[in-house]
Amino acid sequence: MKHPANNTRLSNIFHSMADCYSYLGPTERFRSIAYENAAKILFNMNEDISMYKDVKALDALGGIGESIAMKIIEYLRTGKIKAYEQLKQKVPFELLELMNITGFGPATLRTLHKQLHINSKQDLVDALQHNRLSKLKGFGPTKISNMMQALKLEKENKKRLALAEAEKIGNKLLSLVKTFPGVKRAELAGSLRRKKETIGDIDLIITANEKDRKKIITKLTNMQGVDKVIAAGRTKASIVLKEQQVQVDVRIVSDHEFGAAMLYFTGSKEHNIKLRSIAKERGFKINEYGIFNEQDEWLAGETEEEMYRFLGMNYIPPEKRLNKGEIEQAMRKRPVEILKKKHL
Incomplete structure (x- = not known):
């Protein structure tokens, strides 16, 4: 599904503004909450925010007050928000x-x-x-x-685990996480998915709706088998399991970002760097959320196959992602221009 570029960009801006106000201290707490709520509303909207032509129409959405509505209109007219640019100068x-x-x-x-x-x-x-x-x-x-x-x-x-031991622990965890309310899909990524002989930690990718993510992170960090919580945020967590003291890094994404997250967090690092270089040469950006054009419009990322196809390649199995000639071998003869026209 192709998400409206205006919604994506404004959601990112408002989330960033919420973080800025949070950094500035307790006196800006309510502003931080307001911008975070607006970011969530925009993130979950299917229709393009540009359909709402004035402050009154935006205010009718609920959760978007007059001040934020005016900033949305400013962005739609100019591509920038002056208050955001000023705010970035006040914080690191x-x-x-x-x-x-x-x-x-x-x-x-x-x-x-x-x-x-x-x-x-x-x-x-x-x-x-x-x-x-x-x-x-x-x-x-x-x-x-x-x-x-x-x-x-x-x-x-840290101690590295043999592949067989890591797979046993990872699959046990995966089966449990799939039973959590709100989890739509969950898969193992990282070096475990690439079948390396030894594994340093376990990577887990989950898809879930925005409203369920906090509950999933809370349930994950409170599991009986957790020895230590290293980090727990809105969309990610890092925990250490009692079994073998293995670290597990979890990332929660949206359905349309799942393929991009699996590709990014499976690696290898060298493989991903090569893909980013190819995407950049063609005027695109690629990260854990998808492939974007220069206007930050989301173009692909729901599946790994879609990501490779967009870049003009056949699908590359995880265990072959080493940047040792597999990318060149997977390059399709199909002109990239056809792919551009299809997605733009």
């Missing part, structure tokens, strides 16, 4: 991508920015690797270890 904008991960809430990020001048995820990684956070009040060994695990900085030191 690149750092806010960590906002929804446990251990990286607004108060923590404010402390990191103000006391250590950390402005991005990479700044934080550098600070953790050089042990700079230990000087801060409230940043003890346990908190710092959790942060490093959430950013996967400690993965290299």
Whole structure:
């Protein structure tokens, strides 16, 4: 299903604005909630928001007040929202991508920015690797270890499982998660799906409606077999199971994003980099949510087959995704221009 580009872009902007206001502190709490609600409304709409021509029509949708309605109209007329551009200048904008991960809430990020001048995820990684956070009040060994695990900085030191053992644990977890209310689909991804001889952690992709995601994350993190919760956000969680102390990374996406998420989180990293390079050469962007044109219009991503077909390739099995000639071998003779016309 092709989602309206205006809805997708505005939903992303309003979610980002909600994070900015949340970062600015408790006095902006209600603004943060209002923009997050507007983001959800737009995300779940099937009709293009541009059908609503004025403030009165937008207000009638419910959950979108006059101020936000005016910003929607401003975006539809100009392609920008002035308040959003100004807001990004008031916060360490690149750092806010960590906002929804446990251990990286607004108060923590404010402390990191103000006391250590950390402005991005990479700044934080550098600070953790050089042990700079230990000087801060409230940043003890346990908190710092959790942060490093959430950013996967400690993965290299963890025990790796044999494929057979990892498959046993992964399939057991998968069967359980599929019984959770609200879960529409769930599949294993990562190196386990690629059948590597040893596995560092387990990746799980779930599709669910927006309204069910919080309940799914809560149920997942409260399972009996969970030893530790590293991170728990709106659409993702990282937990450590008691069995073999294996880490499980979970991502929840929409139905139309499932193929893109499976492709992205299955890897390998080298395979994905090559696909992104090919997409970029043709004027597209590819990520864990799908393939997009330069106007951020979603074009493909419901299935992996659709993703490969859009890029002019045959489907490549997970175990062959190594960037060792499999992409060149899978390239179709069918002109990419035909695919462009079909989806634009």
